[in-house]
Amino acid sequence: MRRIIWLYGRPGSGKTTLSVALRATLTRRGHTVCLLDSDHMRLGPNIDLGYDDEARTENVKRLSLIALLLSRADDNPFVIVSAVTPRVLHRLLAERLCDPLLAYVTGAEKKLWLGTRFEEVLADEDKACCQDCRRAEKGDVHLDTQILSPDHCATLIVQKLQEEGLL
Numbered sequence: 037m038r039r040i041i042w043l044y045g046r047p048g049s050g051k052t053t054l055s056v057a058l059r060a061t062l063t064r065r066g067h068t069v070c071l072l073d074s075d076h077m078r079l080g081p082n083i084d085l086g087y088d089d090e091a092r093t094e095n096v097k098r099l100s101l102i103a104l105l106l107s108r109a110d111d112n113p114f115v116i117v118s119a120v121t122p123r124v125l126h127r128l129l130a131e132r133l134c135d136p137l138l139a140y141v142t143g144a145e146k147k148l149w150l151g152t153r154f155e156e157v158l159a160d161e162d163k164a165c166c167q168d169c170r171r172a173e174k175g176d177v178h179l180d181t182q183i184l185s186p187d188h189c190a191t192l193i194v195q196k197l198q199e200e201g202l203l
Contacts, residue, residue, distance in 0.1 A: 038104070038107050038134060038135050038136065039107050039112065039113065039114045039115065039202055040103045040104070040107050040114070040115045040116075040117065040134050040135070040136035040137065041058065041114065041115070041116045041117070041136060041137045041139060041193060041197075042103075042117045042119070042121070042127070042130055042134075042136035042137065042138050042139065043055055043116065043117065043118045043119075043139050043141050044119060044120060044121035044122075044127065044138065044139070044140060044141065044175070045120070045140055045141035045142055045143075046120065046122075046142070047120060049141045049142055049143050049181060050141055050143045050181030050186065050189075051118040051119075051120075051141050052073055052075070052118050053181070053186050054118075054139075054141060054179065054181065054186050054189050054190065055071055055073065055116045055118045056071075056186070057186035057187050057189065057190040058116055058186075058189075058190040058193055058194075059071055059116060060190070061187070061190040061191065061194055062114050062190075062194070065194075065203075067113070067114055068109075068111045068112070068113035068114070069113055069114045069115075069116060070106045070113050070114070070115045070116070071115075071116050071118070072099055072102060072103055072106070072115060072116065072117045072118070072119075073118045073119075074095065074099060074117070074118060074119035074120065075118075077095070077098070077099060077102075078095070081098060081102070082094075082095050082098055082099075089123075092122075092123070092126060093125075093126060093129065095119070096119070096121060096126045096127075096129050096130050097129060097133065099117050099119055099130070100117075100129065100130045100133035100134040100136075101133060101134070103115040103117050103134050103136070104133060104134040107134070117130075117136065127175075137176050137177070137193070137196060137197065137200065137202075138175040138176045138177070139175055139176065139177040139178075139179055139193060140175035140177070140178045140179070141179050141181060141189075142178070142179070142180050142181070142182070143179075143180055143181030143182035143183075176196060177192060177193060177196050179192060179193075
C-alpha cells in the first residue's frame with residue numbers, strides 16, 4: 037500500500053471536509069500532503085469527462101495515475117484523493133493503479149444520488165467480477181461523518197496508516 041488515501045462515498049458525505057482535516061493532522065505531524073479532489077479535477081484536467089460509466093472509469097484512471105506520480109515526489113508526500121467512486125470496479129481500478137488506503141465515508145450526504153441509492157450502483161456484475169474484492173467493496177476504513185467529527189475521522193485514518201506501517 038502506498039501513501040495514498042482514497043476517500044469515497046456519496047456526494048455531500050463529508051469527503052472534502054475530511055480530506056482537509058486529514059491534511060491538517062498529517063501536516064502537524066510533519067508530513068507533506070497533496071489533495072486531489074475530483075470536483076476540482078473536473079474543472080481542470082478532467083474537464084472533458086462526463087458522468088457515464090466510461091467517463092467515470094477514465095476519471096478514476098487519471099486520478100489514480102496523478103496520485104501515483106505525486107506520491108513518488110522526493111519529499112514522499114501523502115496524497116489524499118476525494119472522489120465519489122461508486123462502483124466496485126472503479127475502486128478495483130484505483131487499487132490496481134495506485135494501491136491506496138480506501139476509506140468509505142458516509143454521513144449527512146444527500147438522500148438521493150442521481151436518482152438511485154449508492155449501494156445500488158454496486159451492480160451484480162461488479163460483485164461477480166471480484167470474488168476476492170472485499171477491500172474494494174467495503175474499504176479499509178468506514179467513517180460515519182454524521183457521528184464522528186472530521187478530526188476524529190482523521191485520527192482513525194492515521195491509526196490505520198500506523199497499523200499498515202505507513203507512518
